[in-house]
Amino acid sequence: MSAYFADIAIISLEPWSELSRMALGFITPDFFATESLINALWLTVSFALLGVALGLLIGAPLSLIYQSKFVSGLCAMVRGIHEIFWALLFLQLFGLSPITGILAIALPYGATFARVFHDILLQSPNTTTHTMPRGVDRISRYTYGKLGHVYPLVLAYIRYRFECALRSSAVLGFIGMPTIGFYLETAFRQGNYHEGAALLILLVLLIGTISWWVKAKLIPVYLLLSLVTLPPIGAVDGLLVWQFISHDLLPPGINGIAYGQIELSQGIDQFINWWQQLTFEQALPGMLATLVLALCALGATHLLAMWGYLAASRHLRGRLAANAGQLLLLILRSIPEYLLAFIFMMLLGPSMLPAIAALALHNGALIAYLVSRQDGAIKPSELYCPRFDHFSYEILPRIYPNLISLLFYRFEIILRETAIFGVLGIATLGFYIDSAFAEIRYSNALYLLLTTALLNVIVDIIARRLLAKRLPQGVVLGQASCVA
Numbered sequence: 001m002s003a004y005f006a007d008i009a010i011i012s013l014e015p016w017s018e019l020s021r022m023a024l025g026f027i028t029p030d031f032f033a034t035e036s037l038i039n040a041l042w043l044t045v046s047f048a049l050l051g052v053a054l055g056l057l058i059g060a061p062l063s064l065i066y067q068s069k070f071v072s073g074l075c076a077m078v079r080g081i082h083e084i085f086w087a088l089l090f091l092q093l094f095g096l097s098p099i100t101g102i103l104a105i106a107l108p109y110g111a112t113f114a115r116v117f118h119d120i121l122l123q124s125p126n127t128t129t130h131t132m133p134r135g136v137d138r139i140s141r142y143t144y145g146k147l148g149h150v151y152p153l154v155l156a157y158i159r160y161r162f163e164c165a166l167r168s169s170a171v172l173g174f175i176g177m178p179t180i181g182f183y184l185e186t187a188f189r190q191g192n193y194h195e196g197a198a199l200l201i202l203l204v205l206l207i208g209t210i211s212w213w214v215k216a217k218l219i220p221v222y223l224l225l226s227l228v229t230l231p232p233i234g235a236v237d238g239l240l241v242w243q244f245i246s247h248d249l250l251p252p253g254i255n256g257i258a259y260g261q262i263e264l265s266q267g268i269d270q271f272i273n274w275w276q277q278l279t280f281e282q283a284l285p286g287m288l289a290t291l292v293l294a295l296c297a298l299g300a301t302h303l304l305a306m307w308g309y310l311a312a313s314r315h316l317r318g319r320l321a322a323n324a325g326q327l328l329l330l331i332l333r334s335i336p337e338y339l340l341a342f343i344f345m346m347l348l349g350p351s352m353l354p355a356i357a358a359l360a361l362h363n364g365a366l367i368a369y370l371v372s373r374q375d376g377a378i379k380p381s382e383l384y385c386p387r388f389d390h391f392s393y394e395i396l397p398r399i400y401p402n403l404i405s406l407l408f409y410r411f412e413i414i415l416r417e418t419a420i421f422g423v424l425g426i427a428t429l430g431f432y433i434d435s436a437f438a439e440i441r442y443s444n445a446l447y448l449l450l451t452t453a454l455l456n457v458i459v460d461i462i463a464r465r466l467l468a469k470r471l472p473q474g475v476v477l478g479q480a481s482c483v484a
């Protein structure tokens with residue numbers, strides 16, 4: 001039904017001509033066209049690594065008190081705002097500084113770590129804790145009694161989150177940060193598809209080979225090198241920061257009251273007029289467009305996840321065909337949704353269709369990849385034959401509930417990504433947020449950011465309750481460690 005309200009028109013007059021040029025660029029990539037390529041790749045890794053490290057320092061302690069409604073609500077609001085929006089906010093304070101990129105990743109990731117670690121810890125059995133002798137200190141009781149049982153899940157999630165951070169770090173280049181995304185946007189926008197294809201291939205290789213170059217013993221070395229090789233951090237003007245917080249972010253009316261420029265009644269009237277105009281002209285239309293786009297993307301993601309799983313299932317395909325399908329899924333899930341939408345928009349024009357296609361391809365590939373890994377652990381009966389009817393009767397019913405749980409959990413991410421596509425010109429909440437920053441209306445931007453976060457919180461609560469009713473509790477908590 002949401003597709004009826006979606007703007008999915010193809011505006012570009014000759015998409016095939018541009019597509020053929022892109023295809024030629026991918027056939028003949030130029031890996032030597034980009035200056036400072038090694039530095040851009042390393043900064044992409046550095047921002048991601050330092051952002052995840054700082055996010056762990058924030059999220060790990062919060063996970064221990066996440067049962068507090070205040071903490072869980074605050075974390076939900078923080079992670080409901082996309083990294084690009086955090087970066088746009090910090091740009092006003094720190095400019096194009098490494099602090100902007102690192103904090104933009106660390107804050108939402110820290111809030112996500114808090115939620116997921118809390119969910120993982122809930123899966124830990126109490127048997128070890130009950131058998132410990134009396135007088136054991138709390139740290140030992142927690143480390144051996146709780147964390148020891150779920151430590152592999154925690155490490156697996158940190159690794160997955162680092163993969164996400166690499167994509168986020170690359171996307172921050174689209175707003176000027178010196179990561180590989182900056183050169184990707186420049187190359188594609190200027191039509192240098194040979195260079196853009198090479199950069200995209202390198203980004204996919206960087207993410208796809210994480211298991212080869214990210215080793216536990218090397219992480220301290222990477223962290224030290226990241227700190228040493230960061231670009232210079234300019235001086236932070238405290239007066240500018242205070243001006244931004246105490247004046248620029250205050251809405252009209254409240255600003256005048258705080259500084260004694262207008263009377264209380266007049267200030268309240270100004271604030272109400274500002275709130276009404278911003279809510280009915282930007283916030284509500286933006287929320288509606290965001291929900292329509294997200295729901296369309298959710299339906300398309302479901303279809304593509306099913307198709308992707310069918311293409312990568314070893315119980316349905318041969319080993320060679322299944323491996324080829326998993327390789328394709330790896331490539332698609334390694335490309336950030338924002339970058340896919342940017343490329344599709346160049347081909348199809350500015351409508352919701354590029355965003356829907358980008359979200360469905362990336363998230364569908366991710367869900368299909370995770371489900372195909374579960375598929376490999378299933379042992380069929382002796383009577384099983386690799387035919388579609390046998391597969392549909394014996395394998396698919398054992399996989400499908402987890403696929404749906406992954407889809408529900410991924411919807412929160414889809415909604416966050418949907419909002420940022422407004423930066424590309426689609427009339428979601430992100431479009432109005434980006435316009436507010438461009439017009440130096442920071443109070444408008446803050447209100448719209450809070451609206452975005454609140455929308456994500458509401459959707460997350462609804463999705464969790466639906467999952468809790470329809471799926472076993474163990475399935476829900478287990479999948480949170482994979483896709484949150």
